[in-house]
Amino acid sequence: MDDSTDTQHDTVASVPWILSETDRLGQQLATTDAQRLFLGLDFDGTLAPHVDEPSAAEPTAENQELLRTLSRQAGVDIAVISGRALDDVRDRVGIDGVEYAGNHGLELDGASPLSDPDATRAQIRTVCDRLETEIDHEDCAIENKGITATVHYRRVDDEESKARIRSIVETVVEDDASDLRCTRGANIVEIRPAIDWDKGEAVQWFVDRRSDACLPMYIGDDTTDEDVFRAIAPDGIGVHVGTDGTAATYRVADVEAVTAVLQWLADAGVDELVGENNSNP
Ligand SMILES: [Mg+2]
The missing domain is CATH 3.40.50.1000 (HAD superfamily/HAD-like)
Structure with missing residues (x-):
């Protein structure tokens, strides 16, 4: 070399x-x-x-x-x-x-590594429902995967809207679901149980x-x-x-x-x- x-x-x-x-x-x-x-x-x-x-x-x-x-x-x-x-x-x-x-x-x-998977599913459903209402952007998709959810914003083209979406997701999870946490990925935010x-x-x-x-x-x-x-x-x-x-x-x-x-x-x-x-x- x-x-x-x-x-x-x-x-x-x-x-x-x-x-x-x-x-x-x-x-x-x-x-x-x-x-x-x-x-x-x-x-x-x-x-x-x-x-x-x-x-x-x-x-x-x-x-x-x-x-x-x-x-x-x-x-x-x-x-x-x-x-x-x-x-x-x-x-x-x-x-x-x-x-x-x-x-x-x-x-x-x-x-399941979760103590109560049904409770987690219910929390994810609640958070997804609220996000559907609060994020009014047609290029943002909310995917409910049962015990986790993913908010996809790859097709959102301006950084300001992306930042606003991230902020809404993180605020909703913080307000509504203390047993969940957010992790950011490439043009996604994942919402998942806060367990190790x-x-x-x-x-x-x-x-x-x-x-x-x-x-x-x-x-x-x-x-x-x-x-x-x-x-x-x-x-x-x-x-x-x-x-x-x-x-x-x-x-x-x-x-x-x-x-x-x-x-x-x-x-x-x-x-x-x-x-x-x-x-x-
Ligand atoms: Mg892979």
């Missing part, structure tokens, strides 16, 4: 591309004490390309087929953990042998339910996926999709490169972990 590398390039270079490191990764899988691989994946931007209209997002045919193949392989358990509502992400992936979590891991199948639970806790929840020791691997492109990368470090395998700074151990460029990782796992990676020639107990 020459001296002209910029900061962005350095950030990319400090986290290796996983597809260049499959020998090292294969070695890690062959020598782990774990008996199974737990493979967690984000949905949008990981299995499915980002699209302007979130309701149109779907996994690529290749990613869907490889997940199906992997879900039938011995030695690997798969979960898709999305910011979408649980039913939404389950329907979009549509594979029975895969587990799902929605709302950034707050919405689990048959369990993120995608990292959700992945740990999936791993802890296994009777066999699992090696966690997680692939995702979101800021919320960074919680997982930190949670599974240093032994787990974190894979950031994209070129941002990340706490992951590896990175891939895009959704197509995720396909190549899944293909490698299906062809060789999982066999390294469960194969007869490794040193696993």
